[in-house]
Amino acid sequence: MNCSCTNGGEGERRTAAQENIAKIIGKFQGRQGTLIPILQEVQEYLGYLPRWALNFIAQQTGIRPAKVYGVVTFYTQFNLEPKGRYLIMICQGTACHVNGSARILEALEDELGIAEGETTADGNFTLETVACLGCCSLAPVITINGNTYGKLTPAKARKIISQYRSRIRESKAECI
Amino acid sequence: MELVRAHILVCGGTGCTSSGSKAVQEALHRELKKQGLDKEVKIVETGCHGFCEQGPLVIVYPEGTFYCQVQVEDIPELVEEHLLKGRILQRLLFTEPLTQERVPHYKEIDFYRKQRRLVLRNCGYIDPEKIDEYIARDGYVALAKVLGEMTPEDVIEEIKASGLRGRGGAGFPTGLKWGFAAQAPGEKKYVVCNADEGDPGAFMDRSILEGDPHCVLEGMLIGAYAIGSDEGYIYARAEYPLAIKRLKIALAQARELGLMGDNILGTDFCFDLHIKEGAGAFVCGEETALMASIEGQRGMPRSRPPFPANSGLWGKPTNINNVETWANVANIIRNGAKWYGQFGTEKSKGTKVFALTGKVKNTGLVEVPMGIPMREIIYEIGDGILGDKKFKAVQIGGPSGGCLSEGQLDLAVDYESLGSAGAIMGSGGLVVMDEETCMVDVAKFFLDFTRAESCGKCTPCREGIQRMREMLQDFSEGKGSLEDLDKLERLAQTIKDTALCGLGQTAPNPVLTTLRYFRDEYEAHIRDKRCPAGVCRALLTYYIVPELCRGCTACARVCPTGAITGKVKEPHVIDPEKCIKCGACMEACRFDSIILK
Ligand SMILES: Cc1cc2nc3c(=O)[nH]c(=O)nc-3n(C[C@H](O)[C@H](O)[C@H](O)COP(=O)(O)O)c2cc1C
Ligand code: SF4
Ligand code: FES
Numbered sequence: 001m002n003c004s005c006t007n008g009g010e011g012e013r014r015t016a017a018q019e020n021i022a023k024i025i026g027k028f029q030g031r032q033g034t035l036i037p038i039l040q041e042v043q044e045y046l047g048y049l050p051r052w053a054l055n056f057i058a059q060q061t062g063i064r065p066a067k068v069y070g071v072v073t074f075y076t077q078f079n080l081e082p083k084g085r086y087l088i089m090i091c092q093g094t095a096c097h098v099n100g101s102a103r104i105l106e107a108l109e110d111e112l113g114i115a116e117g118e119t120t121a122d123g124n125f126t127l128e129t130v131a132c133l134g135c136c137s138l139a140p141v142i143t144i145n146g147n148t149y150g151k152l153t154p155a156k157a158r159k160i161i162s163q164y165r166s167r168i169r170e171s172k173a174e175c176i
Numbered sequence: 177m178e179l180v181r182a183h184i185l186v187c188g189g190t191g192c193t194s195s196g197s198k199a200v201q202e203a204l205h206r207e208l209k210k211q212g213l214d215k216e217v218k219i220v221e222t223g224c225h226g227f228c229e230q231g232p233l234v235i236v237y238p239e240g241t242f243y244c245q246v247q248v249e250d251i252p253e254l255v256e257e258h259l260l261k262g263r264i265l266q267r268l269l270f271t272e273p274l275t276q277e278r279v280p281h282y283k284e285i286d287f288y289r290k291q292r293r294l295v296l297r298n299c300g301y302i303d304p305e306k307i308d309e310y311i312a313r314d315g316y317v318a319l320a321k322v323l324g325e326m327t328p329e330d331v332i333e334e335i336k337a338s339g340l341r342g343r344g345g346a347g348f349p350t351g352l353k354w355g356f357a358a359q360a361p362g363e364k365k366y367v368v369c370n371a372d373e374g375d376p377g378a379f380m381d382r383s384i385l386e387g388d389p390h391c392v393l394e395g396m397l398i399g400a401y402a403i404g405s406d407e408g409y410i411y412a413r414a415e416y417p418l419a420i421k422r423l424k425i426a427l428a429q430a431r432e433l434g435l436m437g438d439n440i441l442g443t444d445f446c447f448d449l450h451i452k453e454g455a456g457a458f459v460c461g462e463e464t465a466l467m468a469s470i471e472g473q474r475g476m477p478r479s480r481p482p483f484p485a486n487s488g489l490w491g492k493p494t495n496i497n498n499v500e501t502w503a504n505v506a507n508i509i510r511n512g513a514k515w516y517g518q519f520g521t522e523k524s525k526g527t528k529v530f531a532l533t534g535k536v537k538n539t540g541l542v543e544v545p546m547g548i549p550m551r552e553i554i555y556e557i558g559d560g561i562l563g564d565k566k567f568k569a570v571q572i573g574g575p576s577g578g579c580l581s582e583g584q585l586d587l588a589v590d591y592e593s594l595g596s597a598g599a600i601m602g603s604g605g606l607v608v609m610d611e612e613t614c615m616v617d618v619a620k621f622f623l624d625f626t627r628a629e630s631c632g633k634c635t636p637c638r639e640g641i642q643r644m645r646e647m648l649q650d651f652s653e654g655k656g657s658l659e660d661l662d663k664l665e666r667l668a669q670t671i672k673d674t675a676l677c678g679l680g681q682t683a684p685n686p687v688l689t690t691l692r693y694f695r696d697e698y699e700a701h702i703r704d705k706r707c708p709a710g711v712c713r714a715l716l717t718y719y720i721v722p723e724l725c726r727g728c729t730a731c732a733r734v735c736p737t738g739a740i741t742g743k744v745k746e747p748h749v750i751d752p753e754k755c756i757k758c759g760a761c762m763e764a765c766r767f768d769s770i771i772l773k
Contacts, residue, residue: 077414094377097379097621107763130376132378136377139533139534148194150195
């Protein structure tokens with residue numbers, strides 16, 4: 001992996017990113033109602049939607065920046081800020097709620113030292129709530145980067161985090 | 177098709193995948209190879225069987241032996257016993273809790289016996305990624321029948337005669353809706369499948385799309401033919417990646433066989449579909465908001481009329497139905513309206529799929545004939561309340577629905593009866609609650625949800641839900657007066673009558689039904705400053721039962737405020753003044769000696 005310690009290439013990297021975004025937009029040319037899929041693909045590519053990217057999309061598609069921004073802020077899927085390396089989604093759906101998901105959330109907030117919606121200072125974890133993950137039979141449920149963990153207790157949830165932490169430590173050790 | 181002596185069905189639905197079915201499947205592959213059985217025995221990854229609670233599920237055919245909670249470690253024994261020696265591996269069978277009997281065949285399990293699987297007939301039996309398996313179960317026969325021998329009017333008449341009503345919540349007669357779109361003037365028309373399933377606590381539509389995507393495509397093709405449309409959309413939640421993947425595969429396969437695209441089955445009928453991923457907004461399940469979202473706008477509802485049948489997507493006549501509605505269509509056409517009419521009640525025909533969750537023993541996906549008493553679903557299919565606690569309420573219809581109490585357990589589950597009880601059929605969420613669930617808290621929970629999801633366009637919903645939520649907060653802290661309950665009821669009724677779209681109009685339902693059936697619980701909070709279920713924190717104190725406490729000091733060590741004192745090996749006490757009710761002590765206690773009072 002390339003290190004990004006040298007800060008010099010910022011401008012160059014952005015130009016390259018813009019070229020790729022232009023390619024994404026090009027794929028949708030001539031079709032109707034494409035703003036949301038474009039935003040979805042750009043977010044997939046960049047990990048989030050920085051302001052420059054929104055302006056660039058507006059300029060390329062001819063859609064007013066205010067409208068692009070309006071759409072981005074309407075839907076919960078879009079992020080204006082970068083996310084942590086591991087995205088933890090805690091289900092707060094009905095089945096999970098009656099099975100004690102509020103206590104799972106508390107335990108995770110405590111374990112990670114952040115509130116819902118925040119990212120840890122080291123950029124490793126982001127904690128988010130979601131309305132239902134569709135595995136209500138396994139309530140209460142969380143997912144971490146798409147992997148599901150069900151039938152949780154506060155203690156189990158804490159343990160899962162510590163497993164991820166040791167995984168992060170191991171991968172760091174490999175780097176050195 | 178190659179001949180094999182046995183099929184092993186491994187569930188690949190989201191529930192079982194979460195409990196590790198992928199690893200089980202890999203272990204099966206390895207073991208079969210090792211035993212030299214890989215040519216004789218075929219592994220099929222299916223969609224959801226419904227009994228997610230007991231996952232990962234494995235069914236071995238031809239016998240139909242049902243193994244549950246199968247782990248990777250069990251695989252060598254399973255293969256050796258069942259496939260080499262021909263003996264059933266008893267210890268992995270489902271045990272009927274009542275009789276403690278092990279049940280080898282899934283059809284004999286109470287959970288399945290009471291069900292009528294029409295919509296889910298293929299879910300769990302076929303590999304959803306293979307169109308051949310769908311066709312082998314009479315798939316696309318209905319489409320051929322429609323294109324070969326029926327006019328569009330015939331199709332609409334047949335659907336009307338079947339009595340099918342929309343499964344997305346409101347229960348509007350489907351045939352009638354198709355008729356409107358068919359009659360609407362205009363060359364270009366659209367059909368849309370609403371797969372935005374937003375009810376938190378429900379997963380019926382997801383399981384259908386994951387387990388049998390072709391039945392939805394076939395339904396849409398038939399609908400498109402009936403109303404004269406050549407283009408359609410499926411709007412699916414982005415949180416359902418597996419469903420979207422399977423839909424894309426199904427679509428590509430249908431195109432390849434000439435079942436989708438131009439000149440379908442050699443006729444003049446042309447139709448194709450796009451899949452749109454939603455971007456996370458509950459209100460987009462509302463039909464006008466959904467169409468705004470497909471058009472790339474903010475998903476805000478607009479007032480109707482004009483109805484989508486006349487002016488929908490990009491102003492063109494549009495017919496929108498729910499996933500489960502579409503999934504019923506091919507069955508009706510293939511077997512006839514009369515056959516369909518034998519299921520259900522006079523005004524509510526057919527079956528309904530529910531996601532049965534919460535505090536019941538058997539959770540999962542169930543399909544029952546309309547009109548079945550609620551009690552049968554909870555006590556016979558669901559096998560009663562978890563831990564044999566006392567039943568308190570069942571929530572039906574999600575944030576738009578209501579909570580029913582013990583007194584309504586014998587209510588027939590159909591559109592009319594549920595409506596008269598203040599609830600709705602909804603899309604199929606069924607959450608069971610026991611004595612440890614606080615109904616004020618449940619009402620608060622749903623308002624948290626609708627408050628966050630309100631699009632903000634109209635005042636009753638945007639401001640009204642907020643006000644109701646504040647009142648409930650007060651009650652949960654023991655504040656407020658009994659007159660406030662009437663005030664809350666009036667406010668709820670006003671919002672119901674004046675909000676612009678279904679979200680606002682139905683958001684008061686959880687409040688109104690809990691007030692109607694559980695008023696005493698509200699009163700206990702306000703008058704006695706007590707939460708009978710032991711949920712509302714402000715009204716509770718943590719207390720150490722001296723007889724149970726062993727004085728291990730675990731609680732005192734975790735308490736962040738030093739509220740717990742006591743000598744080693746002697747009962748500890750909590751100082752309520754210092755306690756911040758974080759619950760850390762309760763979690764740390766290994767003797768269950770800390771309770772909430
Ligand atoms: C706030 C709100 C959310 C809705 N969510 C859904 C949904 O997730 N799925 C669905 O099929 N219908 C949903 N509906 C109902 C749709 O507006 C529409 O009535 C339905 O898709 C029509 O299909 P049907 O006639 O087959 O039921 C929702 C309605 C409202 C007001
Ligand atoms: S009722 Fe609520 S969701 Fe519907 S339009 Fe009004 S503010 Fe928006
Ligand atoms: S309510 Fe949590 S997964 Fe459905």
